[in-house]
Amino acid sequence: MSALSLRNIEKSFGGNHILKGVTLDAGPGEFIALVGPSGCGKSTLLRILAGLETADSGDILIAGRDMTAAHAADRNIAMVFQSYALYPHLTAAQNIAVPLVMRRLTRARRLPFLGRMMPGQRKAVADIHRDVRDMAASLKIDHLLDRKPGQMSGGQRQRVALARAMVRRPSIFLMDEPLSNLDANLRVHARGEIVDLHRRAGVPTLYVTHDQAEALSMADRVAVMIGGSLLQLASPQVIYEDPQHVEVAKFIGQPRINLIASQVEDGATVALGGTRCRLVDRAAAAGSAVTLGIRPEFVSVSRQGNEGLPARIERLEFLGSEVIVYCRLDAIGETMVAKVTPAEGADLSPGVPVRLTADARHIFVFSKDGSRLAAAPLSSIVTREALHG
Amino acid sequence: MSALSLRNIEKSFGGNHILKGVTLDAGPGEFIALVGPSGCGKSTLLRILAGLETADSGDILIAGRDMTAAHAADRNIAMVFQSYALYPHLTAAQNIAVPLVMRRLTRARRLPFLGRMMPGQRKAVADIHRDVRDMAASLKIDHLLDRKPGQMSGGQRQRVALARAMVRRPSIFLMDEPLSNLDANLRVHARGEIVDLHRRAGVPTLYVTHDQAEALSMADRVAVMIGGSLLQLASPQVIYEDPQHVEVAKFIGQPRINLIASQVEDGATVALGGTRCRLVDRAAAAGSAVTLGIRPEFVSVSRQGNEGLPARIERLEFLGSEVIVYCRLDAIGETMVAKVTPAEGADLSPGVPVRLTADARHIFVFSKDGSRLAAAPLSSIVTREALHG
Amino acid sequence: ETTLTVHYPMPGFFKDVMDTISTKFMEENPDIKIQFANPSATYEEGIQTIMRQAGTDEMPDITFIGLNRLRMADERSIPVDMGPLIAKDASMAEQGFSDTILKLAQVNGKQVGLAFATSNPIMYYNADLVKAAGGNPDQPPKTWDEVIELGARIKALGNGVDSVDFRWQGDDWMFSALLFGAGGTMLSEDESEVTFNGPEGQKAFQLIDRLVKEAGMPVFTKQAGEQAFVAGKVGFAFQTTGALRNTIKNVGDKFDLRTAEIPLLDPENGKLPTGGNAVVILTHDEAKQDAAWKFAKFAAGPYGASVVVPGTGYVPNNELAAKSPEYLGDFYKENPLFQAGLKQMPRMIPWYAFPGSNGVRVTQTIVDNTSRVVDQSATPDEALNDAADEVKRLLPRS
Amino acid sequence: MADLAAPSTGLAGTVPRAGTPEQREARIAWLLAAPALLLVLVFIILPVAAVIGLGFTDFELGYADFRFVGLENYAELFDDRTFQRSLWNTAVYAGIVTPVSIFMALGLAMLIEAEGIGRSFFRTAYFLPVASLLVAMATVWQYLFHPSIGPINAMLATFGIPGPNWLGASSTVLYSLSIIGVWQSVGFNLVLFLAGLTAIPRELYAAAEVDGAKSGWDRFRLVTWPMLGPTTLFVTTISIINSVKVFETVKTLTEGGPNKASEVLLFTIYQEGFVYLRVGYASAMTVVFLAILVVLMFLQYRVQDRQVHYS
Amino acid sequence: MTSASFTPGRVARLSILGLGALVFLAPYIFMVSTAGKAQSDIFTSSLSLIPQQWFYVQNFAKALSRVSMGRLLMNGVVVCALILVFQVVIAIPCAYAMAKLKFRAARALMVLVMLGLLVPIHATALPLYVAFDRAGALNSYVALVAPFTISVFGIFLFLQFFRAMPDDLIHAARLDGMSEPGIIARVIVPNAWPAVTAFSIFSVVAHWNDLYWPLIVVSNQAYATPPLGLLYFRAAEAGDDYGALMAATLIITFPLVAAFLLAQKRFVEGITMTGLKG
Numbered sequence A, B: 001m002s003a004l005s006l007r008n009i010e011k012s013f014g015g016n017h018i019l020k021g022v023t024l025d026a027g028p029g030e031f032i033a034l035v036g037p038s039g040c041g042k043s044t045l046l047r048i049l050a051g052l053e054t055a056d057s058g059d060i061l062i063a064g065r066d067m068t069a070a071h072a073a074d075r076n077i078a079m080v081f082q083s084y085a086l087y088p089h090l091t092a093a094q095n096i097a098v099p100l101v102m103r104r105l106t107r108a109r110r111l112p113f114l115g116r117m118m119p120g121q122r123k124a125v126a127d128i129h130r131d132v133r134d135m136a137a138s139l140k141i142d143h144l145l146d147r148k149p150g151q152m153s154g155g156q157r158q159r160v161a162l163a164r165a166m167v168r169r170p171s172i173f174l175m176d177e178p179l180s181n182l183d184a185n186l187r188v189h190a191r192g193e194i195v196d197l198h199r200r201a202g203v204p205t206l207y208v209t210h211d212q213a214e215a216l217s218m219a220d221r222v223a224v225m226i227g228g229s230l231l232q233l234a235s236p237q238v239i240y241e242d243p244q245h246v247e248v249a250k251f252i253g254q255p256r257i258n259l260i261a262s263q264v265e266d267g268a269t270v271a272l273g274g275t276r277c278r279l280v281d282r283a284a285a286a287g288s289a290v291t292l293g294i295r296p297e298f299v300s301v302s303r304q305g306n307e308g309l310p311a312r313i314e315r316l317e318f319l320g321s322e323v324i325v326y327c328r329l330d331a332i333g334e335t336m337v338a339k340v341t342p343a344e345g346a347d348l349s350p351g352v353p354v355r356l357t358a359d360a361r362h363i364f365v366f367s368k369d370g371s372r373l374a375a376a377p378l379s380s381i382v383t384r385e386a387l388h389g
Numbered sequence C: 001e002t003t004l005t006v007h008y009p010m011p012g013f014f015k016d017v018m019d020t021i022s023t024k025f026m027e028e029n030p031d032i033k034i035q036f037a038n039p040s041a042t043y044e045e046g047i048q049t050i051m052r053q054a055g056t057d058e059m060p061d062i063t064f065i066g067l068n069r070l071r072m073a074d075e076r077s078i079p080v081d082m083g084p085l086i087a088k089d090a091s092m093a094e095q096g097f098s099d100t101i102l103k104l105a106q107v108n109g110k111q112v113g114l115a116f117a118t119s120n121p122i123m124y125y126n127a128d129l130v131k132a133a134g135g136n137p138d139q140p141p142k143t144w145d146e147v148i149e150l151g152a153r154i155k156a157l158g159n160g161v162d163s164v165d166f167r168w169q170g171d172d173w174m175f176s177a178l179l180f181g182a183g184g185t186m187l188s189e190d191e192s193e194v195t196f197n198g199p200e201g202q203k204a205f206q207l208i209d210r211l212v213k214e215a216g217m218p219v220f221t222k223q224a225g226e227q228a229f230v231a232g233k234v235g236f237a238f239q240t241t242g243a244l245r246n247t248i249k250n251v252g253d254k255f256d257l258r259t260a261e262i263p264l265l266d267p268e269n270g271k272l273p274t275g276g277n278a279v280v281i282l283t284h285d286e287a288k289q290d291a292a293w294k295f296a297k298f299a300a301g302p303y304g305a306s307v308v309v310p311g312t313g314y315v316p317n318n319e320l321a322a323k324s325p326e327y328l329g330d331f332y333k334e335n336p337l338f339q340a341g342l343k344q345m346p347r348m349i350p351w352y353a354f355p356g357s358n359g360v361r362v363t364q365t366i367v368d369n370t371s372r373v374v375d376q377s378a379t380p381d382e383a384l385n386d387a388a389d390e391v392k393r394l395l396p397r398s
Numbered sequence D: 001m002a003d004l005a006a007p008s009t010g011l012a013g014t015v016p017r018a019g020t021p022e023q024r025e026a027r028i029a030w031l032l033a034a035p036a037l038l039l040v041l042v043f044i045i046l047p048v049a050a051v052i053g054l055g056f057t058d059f060e061l062g063y064a065d066f067r068f069v070g071l072e073n074y075a076e077l078f079d080d081r082t083f084q085r086s087l088w089n090t091a092v093y094a095g096i097v098t099p100v101s102i103f104m105a106l107g108l109a110m111l112i113e114a115e116g117i118g119r120s121f122f123r124t125a126y127f128l129p130v131a132s133l134l135v136a137m138a139t140v141w142q143y144l145f146h147p148s149i150g151p152i153n154a155m156l157a158t159f160g161i162p163g164p165n166w167l168g169a170s171s172t173v174l175y176s177l178s179i180i181g182v183w184q185s186v187g188f189n190l191v192l193f194l195a196g197l198t199a200i201p202r203e204l205y206a207a208a209e210v211d212g213a214k215s216g217w218d219r220f221r222l223v224t225w226p227m228l229g230p231t232t233l234f235v236t237t238i239s240i241i242n243s244v245k246v247f248e249t250v251k252t253l254t255e256g257g258p259n260k261a262s263e264v265l266l267f268t269i270y271q272e273g274f275v276y277l278r279v280g281y282a283s284a285m286t287v288v289f290l291a292i293l294v295v296l297m298f299l300q301y302r303v304q305d306r307q308v309h310y311s
Numbered sequence E: 001m002t003s004a005s006f007t008p009g010r011v012a013r014l015s016i017l018g019l020g021a022l023v024f025l026a027p028y029i030f031m032v033s034t035a036g037k038a039q040s041d042i043f044t045s046s047l048s049l050i051p052q053q054w055f056y057v058q059n060f061a062k063a064l065s066r067v068s069m070g071r072l073l074m075n076g077v078v079v080c081a082l083i084l085v086f087q088v089v090i091a092i093p094c095a096y097a098m099a100k101l102k103f104r105a106a107r108a109l110m111v112l113v114m115l116g117l118l119v120p121i122h123a124t125a126l127p128l129y130v131a132f133d134r135a136g137a138l139n140s141y142v143a144l145v146a147p148f149t150i151s152v153f154g155i156f157l158f159l160q161f162f163r164a165m166p167d168d169l170i171h172a173a174r175l176d177g178m179s180e181p182g183i184i185a186r187v188i189v190p191n192a193w194p195a196v197t198a199f200s201i202f203s204v205v206a207h208w209n210d211l212y213w214p215l216i217v218v219s220n221q222a223y224a225t226p227p228l229g230l231l232y233f234r235a236a237e238a239g240d241d242y243g244a245l246m247a248a249t250l251i252i253t254f255p256l257v258a259a260f261l262l263a264q265k266r267f268v269e270g271i272t273m274t275g276l277k278g
């Protein structure tokens, strides 16, 4: 039984069809990253799941129970917001305690003065205090407990928000770009923390981001959503190395994958410069248009030789541990990007004519509708599995 | 003659010494990136340069002319703000036209109705329209000219802000984190555009960012500012491969450089696991504390052998084209980060014991005060220049 | 024990007076308790309040109504007829309530109240200015011509000094002082014709016109005129004697304040309107009515008058009070400023109240047209005829 | 202890959990708005309805019965010179007080905003008139405006200017009242503008300077004025409403005089209703008054809203 | 921008502000001066702000003895406090519903609010008076307070403020298990203090000084509010007792000025946050 399952969720705002039948299952303890460009409907999906918005159609099952019409408060879902949404008037400790107070104390007990006089109140309150302190300790924010959000840095706020979400052991954990307000260094650090926390808590998590590096580095599985549809849901490796759709390949990978328009030749082969691949199931007719994709790290640039595609270096981007080379293919008027080490890049400079070769094992072929066509290097046909060994 | 020179700029706010004597020269057409952590005084320096703030002491020379006391409007400096600071009530076209209107039309001409009746007005206005349109075309925002900022995406706004800054051919171009509001993909794309624009316009540019990738990839020279002082001003390669200060090394490079506390041993050598280096000028006495730095890409991880530092894999971060390996050095209680290719990372998983080896040629030695000490691999002493060949 | 709620207007004048009277009353009648409702600032606001409250629980048991608004109140059947109460009471005349005094608070023969504070218009003058202008303060002007002549000389003193402040604002009272003083009437006997635009009225308006033209009377608002006079910047002020006590207080010893009888356009037959208010019983509760009647008599009686007169400047509404040394006899000897009003008492006739529902509007029309003469935007004849036409329109057509 | 174990649905609250979440939300919204709605109904809508109803009668205060007279009251309004006069006076008054108090407040707000010291002093000084008690202030103004002993004219006299008879002359009374009106409302507008000014991003001014807006005026035109649009709209709305509602000063200082030179709508209505006691007629006036306000607001919104930028 | 030096521009600015403040404060200066003058010292042809005889004690004593000032102030406080509490308690949930909840009537409500802003109490006083009379509620705190329990201005102000509050905060509260009333009490109100302060100033200033309505519904002195008390110093015909009047006014105005001084920073902040966009 999956911990969470979304069945065919549809949602329109006004005339805009935002979610086009999204289906997704998460196993117990699984960390799923939901990535996609801005505006593709990620937050909307999360909000529907949390019960903050209602789907036009489709079902939501949490731990097997139909929760489609349940009230947000009854779903036992925790959410971390992009803005953290901490209560500005409460201290960190009070913020973290809110979900516990709301769930464990009856309304009468929550009354300002009367509440204190009810039997068992002390115990209940002490329990909450203990849980808050434990949670804070595990996120290393014990020293912040008395501060209000206004007195905390972005990273600290984010941790308090995490603590507030985790403290009540939710059945599902949702995060909507929780790191996007942090600066780059902090972001990398926070990633680790969230993964760690997730591992310890074991709560199934849906993590929304538009940063593909986050998605790849954190998730058990990555769901790529584009234009309101889930195009692929798979492990980071598979998403990166075996994208099933041209949009997935385009969205994942930095710098972006090189995409070159091409045609299927006779014998169901495709060619990128001298490199050739054959379509495995030969489904595409000769002459039909396809798109070839090759990631920058699989493009090699050489100043010598006359093999490969002739190109001219347009621009070099030095990034410290690597150099991005923008090469102009004058013949077809396109730019191809290669990623090389600083050592390899040392003798390259703008304007220099070079030859580009693509690693045949890493060429993706996409049909006109964007779906992936199985292909193999022509020289030695190997099964796809072997490639990822 | 340098296009811009800042001499010993000092600035305090209240009791806080923010800029501690900053000196900087930019050549004609040069692109200088000013990086540093948040709050180090980057924006303050830029604002002083633009004439929006007054320095406590120091001089500003633009194209050789002393501009220290000139009015912002007279310096002919263009600036792009982090928030873009577009006039929300004006369309893109009107936004772009503002600097031209302010400069080319006299006050009388700018009057709402009367202005229109002045002789030569039509021509002046037509010129402005033409220039705005040309500028918009070159930034591919012609189709946005009638929209107001509220109706544009972040990237579009950023381009309008660029257009507004460029349209009047400024003598210096200042940008204060112009990309920080864009999402990752757009940011990479926009970098290219700005570099391109800069190349075409040839205007000396001071570009503030706290994103080191931006600084390295875009600038001719990078100025690293930390705590109000310029620690190093050099080309991106030199900054990355030859940092002169531990803070520079720490700030530049993603993932962060590994820093390990150590001591100078007899014979002026330092050791990182089995790898040893000798301090070139032997300035440091034996026993004095130093910090050793090694960038993640120069740390190799192997499951076999018993050379190198013994460690245990804590966590792996898959980033598509590379894998970041977090290794725990149990002996000294520190974490060392290595960057490997997916192929190399394929047989690694959390918990696995490994051996780490550092590339001796890439070990940096920093003295206690943070300054860099020249060092060379012990096996074969090579000059520093050779290392960067 | 009975509790009476008493409402009165113009607390600035009457608060202390009322407090004194009620304290004394309660001393003498321990079984009756007096409590005051919130007072109203003016007669008009007072009558409004009563009309709003008429028939509700909030209605006070006793109120004090401006003499010229009694008719309006009666038309709405608000006051309790005092006729039967007076009839039962044998000693009315003994207590100083002469017929003339009783008449002041009758509407069409019905006794709707007892006059409580009564006033007539007098002349206040600044003896210092009169002297400076070459007049004799001990021989104040007796005719309007003299006023105008002396006023012009005072005005000529310069230094921001004005000649005359004639209190034409607010209501028709001071106009009627001129009109009655010339022997005129507002309406014909049967109230079917407007008569104030007759020769007497014309004289009245022409006099105002002359005050402006010849004596340089400025356009004052009510308060401005008052303030200027007490500051010593005005030679003559013509207004109710009721303001005397406050004027004395405000003047202090800044200048030598004197009063005199107001000149009359017809010194022979001229009359003067009676200002002031009457105590009116509102409660229909039998038990309360008795107590209320007691209080009304007490307030309007000699004791009340002996408090009101020195406390305000109103003339005694009660003949006993005026004459008896027990009450005010000595007071007048010692306070010559108060004598002007007293001397004019024989000339007092009721303040004319217009019939019909537009009564207040009619007075406003007269005020508005008077102001046109004062600010010289109309000739006296134009203004008077306009006023007459408008009033004709407003009177009940029958 | 039993309640500790209460299920999480224990906070279901007073709202039954039936229907779709949307319906639930709408129902809660209704419940939350209900008290306000009820009170608006009781204290605004119904009384206004009553006033409209009375406008068709000849009801007079003090008389128990009345009859319906249809549109008679409205017909009378058409040739009521006092009413026309007061319409005109109100228009003049609002026409002076609204723009003057807005622009004065804006100017002062910008000066205060630019000035470092004494902010709270100035804020308080200019706000004080808003908190003034008119019953007493009327006396003060009476004195200040006094034609012969008033400080204002005394001051003018030292410059050799013969001061006008401020409240006494029909030619100046409306302007004098306008001065008091401005005095009373500037502080209110000022505080609103101060708030609006603090909300303008500093970077826009920096951008304007860099773009060559050298003079303060240029920066005002380019940044301040447009960015204050929403505030100005609000201030204008409130100012118009308040100046059309002028009553207290007229009542306490001039009683509409001299010769109706300061008759304004609310005063005329008050006079008709409470002094002349013609409630029916006054009600008809009130209806016209409210209609004018509604139309005015509608027009103002149509005109100004189009030019206002909302960020 | 706020350098310590006195540039010519700054001097000009300060003089304009100072002069303006003087003009705006002039009536108050006159008031304070008059409160210390003997009655005969007030209207004189010579302009002197300093009393010739120091009459403060007498005037204040008169102000305090002529009316029961304690009672008046108490009534003022009770009435203003009740009005304020009701206004806030009623306006906040309504504004919250309009700003953050989806329901179809929100637009219609908005129109109602805008129309409500236009109706002055002067226009509806009479029907209201009749209604209170029928209900036997005249001369009571109820009559003084009830018509003002609804403040459309308050709804309007809070609406603006709440619109600027992030939706996420409310979403978080819902997920944390709060009911909508709970959200209002625990999240909205604690964060709406600046707006509440701003509104309080407007409300208290208006009702503390209101004379019109109390004059109509209160005849029993037990319920008189401070401005009603001032009436005792006014004489319609001649010469108010100006010194005592001004002294009484000072006593009555002082609480307001003090409140404004205390709250003014938050006040401006509160208005800023409401954004006041129509």
Ligand SMILES: Nc1ncnc2c1ncn2[C@@H]1O[C@H](COP(=O)(O)OP(=O)(O)OP(=O)(O)O)[C@@H](O)[C@H]1O
Binding pocket: A013, A014, A018, A036, A037, A038, A039, A040, A041, A042, A043, A044, A045, A210
């Ligand atoms: N309440 C709403 N009313 C109308 N349209 C909405 C609403 N909420 C979202 N949308 C629209 O739905 C689309 C998807 O919005 P959503 O917030 O889910 O995107 P997202 O994927 O989270 O984007 P981002 O990465 O920018 O957060 C957008 O085009 C947005 O404009």
Ligand SMILES: Nc1ncnc2c1ncn2[C@@H]1O[C@H](COP(=O)(O)OP(=O)(O)OP(=O)(O)O)[C@@H](O)[C@H]1O
Binding pocket: B013, B014, B018, B036, B037, B038, B039, B040, B041, B042, B043, B044, B045, B210
């Ligand atoms: N007007 C000011 N008054 C007082 N302190 C100021 C002022 N402007 C800046 N500072 C302080 O000066 C320091 C440097 O600010 P600055 O804005 O230059 O930093 P920065 O390097 O641009 O940071 P970031 O990357 O966050 O933009 C900060 O500590 C800031 O608080």
Ligand SMILES: O=P(O)(O)OC[C@H](O)CO
Binding pocket: C118, C119, C120, C167, C169, C170, C171, C173, C174, C240, C241, C242, C275, C276, C277, E237
């Ligand atoms: O004040 P009174 O009672 O003397 O009445 C006189 C008139 O009201 C003066 O206009």
Ligand SMILES: [Mg+2]
Binding pocket: A042, A043, A044, A176
């Ligand atoms: Mg989103």
Ligand SMILES: [Mg+2]
Binding pocket: B042, B043, B044, B176
């Ligand atoms: Mg900055």
